[in-house]
Every structure is written in structure tokens, then in C-alpha cells.
Amino acid sequence: MNKTACPGAPGGTLSLAANHTLWLASDIHLGAGVPRTNRAFYDFLALARQQAQGLILCGDIFDAWIGDDHALKQPPVWLAEALDELRLTAQAIPLWLMHGNRDFLLGQKLAQALGARLLAAPCRLDTCMGPILLAHGDEYCTDDVSYQRFRRVVRTRWVQRVFLALPLVWRRVIAHRARARSRLAHNHKPMQIMDVSPDTIIQALRMTHCTTLIHGHTHRPAVHALEIDGQVGQRHVLPDWEFDHVQLPRGGWISISAAGIQAHAWPPKAAPKDR
Template sequence: MSRTLFIADLHLCQEEPAITAGFLHFLQREAPHCDALYILGDLFEAWIGDDDPNPLHQKIANALRALPVPVYFIHGNRDFLIGRRFARDSGMTLLPEEQVLELYGHRLLIMHGDTLCTDDQGYQRFRAKVHQRWIQTLFLALPLFIRKRIATRMRADSKQANQHKSLTIMDVNQQAVEAAMQRQQVRLLIHGHTHRPAIHSLTLQGKAAERAVLGAWHSEGSMIQLDASGIQLIEFNF
């Protein structure tokens, strides 16, 4: 059966070996039996540069490179610094933050999803800053130990800030969703980021449309399967 798989928000790190083991199992058992695998951001919990010698990164790169199917990657808010070196080592193709696909008769838009959370103005201001090329270049030029300290502090600050935000603010803005889909002329959107797996129905210019949200890999895996019959959100044990 021809099908394409989408995943996001694994947040891989050395502190969560069960998630890593679950992902490696997925790459061995599930991913080889598809036409392509799309990773829609936050594959890793943090990324401070392709030169980080973290052994987890090489293990994941080797597993991805061994896949007999193409792998595509859209940056997330946690791993937006993944660069060409890691992409080359893992055999992944880097995509822009919004990508339109034509698959099995479906025209769809894929993205990480953080740009849709426009009600969280504090985060959007932060995102705009850290996506400036000169800031990224400056950060990557710092010694590795300093980058690690900065990343640890930023994760702690983000966690604390999110504790004081409502769930509504951290979810997508419906107008932003509709604007993105209309701009790209699609009636199917797949994204991650919010950790709220579901398939939502909506109406765009009088026509039925769908927004599919991937779940985070906390205690189980989450993937979306797309084939000629449509989309399916699937959760599975590690």
C-alpha cells in the first residue's frame, strides 16, 4: 500500500531513553514500509549546533540514514539550528517552514505549527529574534560549553513562562490557520507543536477542509498516515 508517514515532537534527549528506543523501533519496523517519512520539527529536545558531539545525535543520524525511503525535515522551535551537516549525516532533506505537497490526489500543507500560535505574542517576539541569521551565526560561534549553558537556561525560562500561560494562548489561532491554508490554496494541513493530537474539520471558502495535529512522543508514539483514502491519526506503543 502506498502511504506517507508524518511525525513530530519526539523531543529526543539522553534523559528519555525509552522515547529514543521507541523511535529506533519505529524506524526499523514501521518507517521502511512507506513512500516517505516527514519529520515536522522538534525531533530533538534541544539543538546547539551540528558540532555537538552528543552520541545520541550520531545514533539517530545512523538510523535515519539506514532507511530505504526518503526522509524530509522541517525545523521545530526546539531544533531550528539543525544544519546541513546533520542533514547530510542523516540523509535528511531540509524543507522550508511551510511546504506544500501533492500526494495521492491530495494537496496539503505541512509545517511545525508554532507560527500558527499567534495569540502567544511573547513567544512570537522571541521566535522572531532567534530566527535572525546574525544571532544564529553569533550563537554557533560560541564555545560549546557556553552554548550548552545558554540552552539550559532558555529551556528553564520557557518552562517557567509556559506555566503562567493559558492553554488557549498556547494553541493555534483559527484565523492564522485559515489564512495559511488559503494562502497556500490547500484544504488539508498537517502540523505538530501543540501536542494536542486530533483531526479537526473546518470550512474554507464554503468547502470542507481538515487540520491534522500530531501528538508528542511522551509515553507512546504518534504518527499520521496519508494515502489515497485520506488521513489517519495513529497512536502506538513504543
């Protein structure tokens, strides 16, 4: 497996060995207030260490991220535990971290401390199943014009430098207010605006010469049929993880191997016993 991180522009490539199984997960939203979700994900990491030859976390690993210094200096107990689990995983198998809309400030310092690698999105995966475009997914929600404007601003380097230069307590307040405003805005937006744009998806696949896309972000796990310039394609949506505030807990991942692209629910179903 080629462990070189991808360039940020579409068309960057990560090559996977034909006999390797890659796992993908997204939108875990680890945090202080979701202990059951945290624990379910740590159990998933333990299984990945045993059964996968690589793991990509496709963004929104954390519910919020206000800078690597928050994690590397004196992390709260829940965060220290999360980092330990990720570090154990990176010691066992290649681990890549991708930015999401909640944790786009994850930096090289954190990745190096964990033994992981940052994977810029979108990225092309060369696999035994052919080329696959991989992304967090928020970049394709182009019908949400106000969000895309906000996204461009907060991902500007000088804006990030100014924010990261602020005291931690100020950054916490700003992040909390930003999340509150985001929740309020979502309550007044049609659901289709907050989903990916079909035209943007087709354009992205055409640019990268792929017919398959895997992404998260929307919390709407499914497999969608596509047609790209007469070719049949697919869009696979990763599930989010939620075990604390719902009656029906949910979580899962996608595997890519010689067996194909397969969706898996967490916790995995027990194998039937031989009779």
C-alpha cells in the same frame, strides 16, 4: 516521489507519487534523559523503513539543538545512536527533516551527513488526497505575542551566526537557561494562548489554496473540522512522543496514501489472528 526540498515561503510544493505512502511524525524530543522514548522512536523508524515510501519528521525531532558541529564532531552516545538510526532510514527511504521550535538550528551539514533533506516550513504537499499544507505548528500560535517576538529574533540569520560561533559549553548553558525560562513562562500562560490561532490557520490555508493542514507542536493530537471560504477542511494535529515520564506512554504518526489521511498510535496494535 519528488525529492526536491520546498522553498521557505508558503506555497512551496513537494509532489508525491499517487501510489506512495508517506509517513509523518513530530515532537519526539530525543535526548539523553528519555531512553524509552528514544527506543520507541527507533522501533518506529525500523517499521517506516519497511512499510513507508517516505518519511517527514515535522520538527522537534530533538529536545534541543545547539549546532550541527555538536553532532558531527564528537556526539554523546545517545546522539550518535539517534543519528545512526536516522542515517539507516535515509538509506532505505526518502527522509525529510523540518525545523521545530526546539531544533530550528538543524542545518544542511547534518542533513547531508544523514542523507536526508531539510524541508522548509510551511510547505504544500501535492498528494493523491489533494493539496495539504504541512508545518511544525508554532508559527500559527500567533496569540502568544511574546513567543512570536522571540521566534523572530532567534531565527534571524545574524543572531544564529553569533550563537553558533560561541564555544559549545556556552551554547549548552544558553540553551539550558532558555528552556528553563520557557517552562516558567508556560506556567503563567493560558492554554488557549499556546494553541494555534484559528484565524491564522484559515489565512494560511487560503494563501496556499489548501483545505487540509497537518502540524505538530501543540501536543494535542486531534482532527478539527474547518470551513475555508465555504469549503469544508480539516486540521490534523500530530501527537508528541513520551515514554519515560508518564504513566500512559504516547506516540504516533500520520500516514497519507490512497487510503486517506490516517492517524496511528505507537506501538501499533497487533493484527488479529485468523481463526
